[in-house]
Amino acid sequence: MMRGLSAGSIPHLPRGVRLHHDMIRNTHVLLAPERAFDLDTVALEVLMLVDGRRSIREIASDLAARYDADRSVIEADVIDMLNSLVDRRILGALSPGSDQKP
Amino acid sequence: MSDALNDALTPIGLLAELTHRCPLRCPYCSNPVELERRSSELDTATWCRVLSEAAALGVLHVHLSGGEPTARSDIETITAHCAKVGLYSNLITSGIGIALEKLRGLVEAGLDHVQLSIQAADAARADSIAHLKGAHDQKLAFARHVIELDLPLTINAVIHRGNIDSVSDILDLAVSLGAKRVEIAHTQYYGWAFVNRAALMPTRAEVDRSIALVEAAREQLQGRIVIDLVVPDYYAKYPKACAGGWGRRLMNVSPSGKVLPCHAAETIPGLTFWSVHDHSLADIWARSPAFEAFRGTAWMQEPCRSCERRERDWGGCRCQALALTGNAASTDPACHLSPHHSLIQTLAAAESAAPSPTPIYRGFGASAGRQHIGETA
Ligand SMILES: C[S@@+](CC[C@H](N)C(=O)[O-])C[C@H]1O[C@@H](n2cnc3c(N)ncnc32)[C@H](O)[C@@H]1O
Ligand code: SF4
Ligand code: SF4
Numbered sequence A: 001m002m003r004g005l006s007a008g009s010i011p012h013l014p015r016g017v018r019l020h021h022d023m024i025r026n027t028h029v030l031l032a033p034e035r036a037f038d039l040d041t042v043a044l045e046v047l048m049l050v051d052g053r054r055s056i057r058e059i060a061s062d063l064a065a066r067y068d069a070d071r072s073v074i075e076a077d078v079i080d081m082l083n084s085l086v087d088r089r090i091l092g093a094l095s096p097g098s099d100q101k102p
Numbered sequence B: 001m002s003d004a005l006n007d008a009l010t011p012i013g014l015l016a017e018l019t020h021r022c023p024l025r026c027p028y029c030s031n032p033v034e035l036e037r038r039s040s041e042l043d044t045a046t047w048c049r050v051l052s053e054a055a056a057l058g059v060l061h062v063h064l065s066g067g068e069p070t071a072r073s074d075i076e077t078i079t080a081h082c083a084k085v086g087l088y089s090n091l092i093t094s095g096i097g098i099a100l101e102k103l104r105g106l107v108e109a110g111l112d113h114v115q116l117s118i119q120a121a122d123a124a125r126a127d128s129i130a131h132l133k134g135a136h137d138q139k140l141a142f143a144r145h146v147i148e149l150d151l152p153l154t155i156n157a158v159i160h161r162g163n164i165d166s167v168s169d170i171l172d173l174a175v176s177l178g179a180k181r182v183e184i185a186h187t188q189y190y191g192w193a194f195v196n197r198a199a200l201m202p203t204r205a206e207v208d209r210s211i212a213l214v215e216a217a218r219e220q221l222q223g224r225i226v227i228d229l230v231v232p233d234y235y236a237k238y239p240k241a242c243a244g245g246w247g248r249r250l251m252n253v254s255p256s257g258k259v260l261p262c263h264a265a266e267t268i269p270g271l272t273f274w275s276v277h278d279h280s281l282a283d284i285w286a287r288s289p290a291f292e293a294f295r296g297t298a299w300m301q302e303p304c305r306s307c308e309r310r311e312r313d314w315g316g317c318r319c320q321a322l323a324l325t326g327n328a329a330s331t332d333p334a335c336h337l338s339p340h341h342s343l344i345q346t347l348a349a350a351e352s353a354a355p356s357p358t359p360i361y362r363g364f365g366a367s368a369g370r371q372h373i374g375e376t377a
Helices: A041-049 A056-067 A071-087 B044-057 B075-084 B099-108 B123-130 B135-148 B164-177 B204-220 B281-287 B289-293 B318-325 B341-353 B367-371
Strands: A010-012 A018-022 A027-032 A035-039 A092-094 B013-019 B061-066 B088-093 B113-118 B153-159 B181-186 B226-230 B250-253
Touching (some): A018 A041, A041 A071, B013 B075, B044 B075, B113 B135, B135 B153
Parallel strands (some): B013 B061, B088 B113
Antiparallel strands (some): A010 A092
């Protein structure tokens, strides 16, 4: 399967993957099977907007407005970051015009 | 992504060995030859306390394992407690017996992930390895139910000379079952696997072929399934950072409540293991003699002591060093810099070339198994 996310894709965290506030280490982590990803601020901001309803375009717009930044640059970064999670099978998404989960 | 998970000296994983009881008798089983009995197992309240302590200490993942963890009648309560205190729960199961029936309840209790072991891709071979007729079909039914319940599934297959030619079929089966992850785990020679090493050891040619196959499949299957490979030590160049380094990332609680830095640590003579009956996990992590014994690098001998990789692989596995060199503080012979490295290569070559002896099957009252440890070298 290809690295298929686009601006219209609607990402979601599948069952078995979740955000966790690690109070011992004072950081946010993404918990997945056999893996824990320590999240920096940007990654956390993106993942907090991943809710299975918003598209990547909407996520990028939201971040662009908040940080007063160029939406197209942010959009490309978000797609890159989320694609790497799709490859690791810890992110699901609905693609525009289909109901296929990658 | 930053690195807080690697820096701090707090454990991130807890292996909860809920019981040693198990309906299967895999000859490669890494569990100790002397299994702990049901009468000594921790009760529900104690497990729940230990899990609360683990969460407070910074543990993120709990692996509910054994033996067969679903053989515990309180597995749902224990799982629910993990969810309650925010721990990510991973059920490591054979999928045999009562496991299927309990699955829905476990999902309702908040189980996060299932790791199911299989022995081969075809029923005849799988059942003969697991030593139980019908085992493979039960596992397939279990896997389907995991997917029906929308839980993420990892398939684990332990690889040895009896199934190394079917790695490709195992990968195909994992994909067709809908697993997101598959572990191709070459046998680690602990417990019963050490006893049965000659019956399990593949040849170097077989190992090389299977690793090349996994690497090719990884690319082909990217985005569909993640393949994790546990490489075989006896043919390795460098050892694994066993347990991520002694006393650095993992704690292992035995069925009776002894807390070990790794699964096999009890094979090392002279170590004192503290029990959850007498101490908190935090106390054990910080102060118990067994955790202190090989933490860091001060205990190392040459060639590890002055090696630039010493904080990368932490000298490899202490249990393997002991089993193969007689000294738990020596360099893991899996390392090509170890003076014992050529010895284990010779041993692997000889054992894999000889006809496979009949394996000794695990069970309680294991005196037959123990006799053979000394004979394998
Ligand atoms: C000891 S088992 C206990 C859980 C359960 N009975 C099962 O087999 O899935 C834990 C995990 O270790 C794997 N395993 C067992 N013996 C092993 C060995 N010698 N080397 C590597 N992995 C092993 C099993 O396949 C399983 O995934
Ligand atoms: S590896 Fe096999 S024998 Fe060992 S605990 Fe798991 S199912 Fe039982
Ligand atoms: S000598 Fe020791 S530290 Fe160096 S690579 Fe080998 S096992 Fe690791």
